[in-house]
Amino acid sequence: MKLFATLVILFAVTMAHAQNMPRRPESTKTNDLSSPLISSPLVQDQIFTNTPIPEGMVWVQRGKAWIAREDNSCEWCGRPMTFKQAAFDKKMTSMWLLEIALTVTDIELGQACLRAGRCREGNPLLGLGSRPAEYGIRLPSIAAGWLATAMVRKGDRNYHVGGMKHWYVFPMIHQTMSTIGLISATMH
Secondary structure (H helix, E strand, C coil): CHHHHHHHHHHHHHHCCCCCCCCCCCCCCCCCCCCCCCCECCEECCCCCCCCCCCCEEEEEECCEEEEEECCCCCCCECCCCHHHHHHCHHHHHHHHHHHHHHHHHHHHHHHHHHHCCCCCCCHHHCCCCHHHHHHHHHHHHHHHHHHHHHHHHCECCCCECECCCCCHHHHHHHHHHHHHHHHHHHC
């Protein structure tokens, strides 16, 4: 009987028609995602290198339109810079050089542990843990991560398009993986 009642309720629910709900009032705020975009100097359909923008602001794409936002006010509102600045400034270089140091230390401690027979390689990508395989896989992945981080961080200076504000998460993920390997190697 309970099964029959449940089936009847489910049938009634699926047969009910949707009702039109009252519409929300239209908002004029540009940071309200449900509002329609109104053309203004801070909202553009297309941007060009000579599109005017106030000092300290960057263009951020929302749908098909570009909106001017203050530097560092959102995730993709970082200060635009060249690729060279994004890849080789002090913060970026120190984060990735620390990752390279952690990786080399992890590989060498892991090799000593493998030679002593106290541990085995747990990462299936590295196979049996040979030194050339580990360096050949991990160092290019660090270089690819460095390049990818620089690309998302740089934005575009010519168009005043902002870059990623929290770029440092990517090197921290790499550093965490190497630190886990170091802890594992030192515990054995």
